[in-house]
Amino acid sequence: MSYGVVLVPSTSHAIRAERVCHLAGLKVKLIPTPRQLSSNCGTALRFDWEERETVEQVLRANKVDYDEVHQLEW
Amino acid sequence: MIYFDNAATSWPKPPGVTEAMVHFLEKVGANPGRSGHRPSVEAGRIVYDAREAVAELFHAPDPLRIVFGANATEALNLALRGLLRPGDHVVTSSMEHNSVMRPLRALEEQGVSLTVVPCSPQGFLSPPDLEGALRPETKLIVLNHASNVVGSLLPVREAGQIARRHGCLLLVDAAQTAGDYPIDVQTEYIDLLAFTGHKALGGPMGTGGLVIGERVPVDELEPLKRGGTGSRSEHEEQPDFLPDKCEAGTPNAVGLAGLAAGARWVLETGVEHIRAHEVRLTQQLIDGLREIPGVTVYGGLDATRQTAVVSFNVAGLEPSEVGLRLDEEYDIMCRVGLHCAPAAHRTIGTFPTGTVRFGLSYFNTPEEVETALEAVRAIARANK
Numbered sequence: 001m002s003y004g005v006v007l008v009p010s011t012s013h014a015i016r017a018e019r020v021c022h023l024a025g026l027k028v029k030l031i032p033t034p035r036q037l038s039s040n041c042g043t044a045l046r047f048d049w050e051e052r053e054t055v056e057q058v059l060r061a062n063k064v065d066y067d068e069v070h071q072l073e074w
Numbered sequence: 075m076i077y078f079d080n081a082a083t084s085w086p087k088p089p090g091v092t093e094a095m096v097h098f099l100e101k102v103g104a105n106p107g108r109s110g111h112r113p114s115v116e117a118g119r120i121v122y123d124a125r126e127a128v129a130e131l132f133h134a135p136d137p138l139r140i141v142f143g144a145n146a147t148e149a150l151n152l153a154l155r156g157l158l159r160p161g162d163h164v165v166t167s168s169m170e171h172n173s174v175m176r177p178l179r180a181l182e183e184q185g186v187s188l189t190v191v192p193c194s195p196q197g198f199l200s201p202p203d204l205e206g207a208l209r210p211e212t213k214l215i216v217l218n219h220a221s222n223v224v225g226s227l228l229p230v231r232e233a234g235q236i237a238r239r240h241g242c243l244l245l246v247d248a249a250q251t252a253g254d255y256p257i258d259v260q261t262e263y264i265d266l267l268a269f270t271g272h273k274a275l276g277g278p279m280g281t282g283g284l285v286i287g288e289r290v291p292v293d294e295l296e297p298l299k300r301g302g303t304g305s306r307s308e309h310e311e312q313p314d315f316l317p318d319k320c321e322a323g324t325p326n327a328v329g330l331a332g333l334a335a336g337a338r339w340v341l342e343t344g345v346e347h348i349r350a351h352e353v354r355l356t357q358q359l360i361d362g363l364r365e366i367p368g369v370t371v372y373g374g375l376d377a378t379r380q381t382a383v384v385s386f387n388v389a390g391l392e393p394s395e396v397g398l399r400l401d402e403e404y405d406i407m408c409r410v411g412l413h414c415a416p417a418a419h420r421t422i423g424t425f426p427t428g429t430v431r432f433g434l435s436y437f438n439t440p441e442e443v444e445t446a447l448e449a450v451r452a453i454a455r456a457n458k
Binding site: 010014041064 | 114137138305307315318
């Protein structure tokens, strides 16, 4: 299964990202940032890689700043 | 006991506030935003809930542009000391609380120039007077939304329009209105809104914050303090983004859990509904006090143009004497004196004696107002 991980500046951003994605009906989950990824924040947003475009659209539409998006095999 | 000191801090708190704080302490407990484990994320969610509830109440588009702090005073200090530099000009009114006046007087010492626009003896500000005080170098207008002495509502929307026309920012001190008077930072052109959590928002003491609008240059906003944020931990410099830039150190998460519950209760009850009840009580109080021989009531005497705060004096008695008798003989709690607002008392003509102040809330009743009126009647009669 292929997952995506969005890295964000802070936990406040992570929680806002989770909230707006849930409101848009997306299945996302907050996880501790995987160790192999270098991030500013200990919490990251995990999503199904197939929904990558929608997730980024929703974040941009709600003006949630994020740093990077990575693809991970689970 | 009749509690009429809600303008200082509200009591009782709305249902659910205590429970939310107990829940945080007993079931969550962790430090928000510092770790990735579940209780820490849950604590972060609770703090975010407070941000979201407050944003909804004030119609602020982005919850992450709300910076939490200890109270309205801290928020006002952040805005004033964070934005004003020597050479800047700032305009305020003569009805301000010392939470605005003291930081401004200190900034004046450092080279910021200050204009205090006089208000009417009823505590109202004329928009043309305000506009006439602006200069090309004016950076900020700062006004309280309503006076903590007489409750008079200041024309913030007009001030916002004036600020836009002249290219400066508007900072509003909403200590006396947040939670029981409608506030819309977008349609009222409020660039910065300082609020406290422990008054009409129904939260505990030690909570408050600043709503930072899109027009405010965040890169020019100097934080009051720097320190750990849980983000960008590899850097020894403060993060440059909100809210972390201005939220160094572990937040009052248990207090914010209470604030979230209080603000949610306000949203569910409806600000207009809360306001309508308070307008009725306030007019009943004003009308009743005015009928008592020897009693002077201050302000506009029209509940629709003020908040649920009524200041008065009894001829021949010091405010402190009236307050003591109300407390000890009638079990009625109020606040007497200058209410941390010497400028406002000079404006309404009650400096340095001060006034007796009743501050009502949604939880007060017409029966309590009637009981208080009888008490003031008895005190005034005995003194004749």
